[in-house]
Amino acid sequence: xxxxxPPPTVGKIDLPFxxxxxxxDCMFDKPTSGRGRWANWTESLKAIQFDKDTKLSExxxxxxxxxxxxxxxxxxxxxxxxxxxxxxxxxGKSVYIKDKLMxxxxxxxxxxxxxxxxxxxxxxxxxxxxxxxxxxxxGVF
Numbered sequence: 001x002x003x004x005x006p007p008p009t010v011g012k013i014d015l016p017f018x019x020x021x022x023x024x025d026c027m028f029d030k031p032t033s034g035r036g037r038w039a040n041w042t043e044s045l046k047a048i049q050f051d052k053d054t055k056l057s058e059x060x061x062x063x064x065x066x067x068x069x070x071x072x073x074x075x076x077x078x079x080x081x082x083x084x085x086x087x088x089x090x091x092g093k094s095v096y097i098k099d100k101l102m103x104x105x106x107x108x109x110x111x112x113x114x115x116x117x118x119x120x121x122x123x124x125x126x127x128x129x130x131x132x133x134x135x136x137x138x139g140v141f
Contacts, residue, residue, distance in 0.1 A: 027071065041067050060092075060099055069096045070104075077105070 018026070018038055029039040041064045050059055060066060069085065073096070076083040085093045101111035112132055114125065 044071070060095065065092070066096060069093070070100065073097065073100050077109075 015028075015036060015038065017023070021038075021040065026038045026040045028036060030036040044067045045062050045064070048059070048062055069092075072083070075081075077100075085097065087093055098113070101109075101113075105111065112129075114128055116125075
């Protein structure tokens with residue numbers, strides 16, 4: 001993700017970084033026109049609205065972390081770039097990714113989940129993937 005110089009489409013950002021925050025506290029908000037600004041992640045938080053019949057396990061409470069993760073996922077998906085989310089157990093990585101794939105993707109994508117364990121072999125993985133593909137004829141999917 002980090003390069004020695006920015007890609008040519010990004011250009012140079014001539015806006016000083018605020019001294020009162022860290023790089024993890026804000027993002028660069030570039031409007032379609034204008035100079036842009038450093039925006040705090042908390043500005044992107046939205047009030048949660050859900051139906052009274054919604055299961056508690058299906059509710060994702062918006063926090064600074066959920067805003068960060070979903071923003072990054074949006075960037076990676078729209079730019080067709082692979083990504084890997086890492087962190088301690090129980091921080092919601094799988095929940096955020098599953099929510100994005102199941103509820104917030106364009107119709108051109110078809111999500112497919114594979115559960116791994118220490119016993120998962122390469123042959124099992126290949127069988128799971130091949131089982132989800134449409135086989136048109138021998139060797140053509």
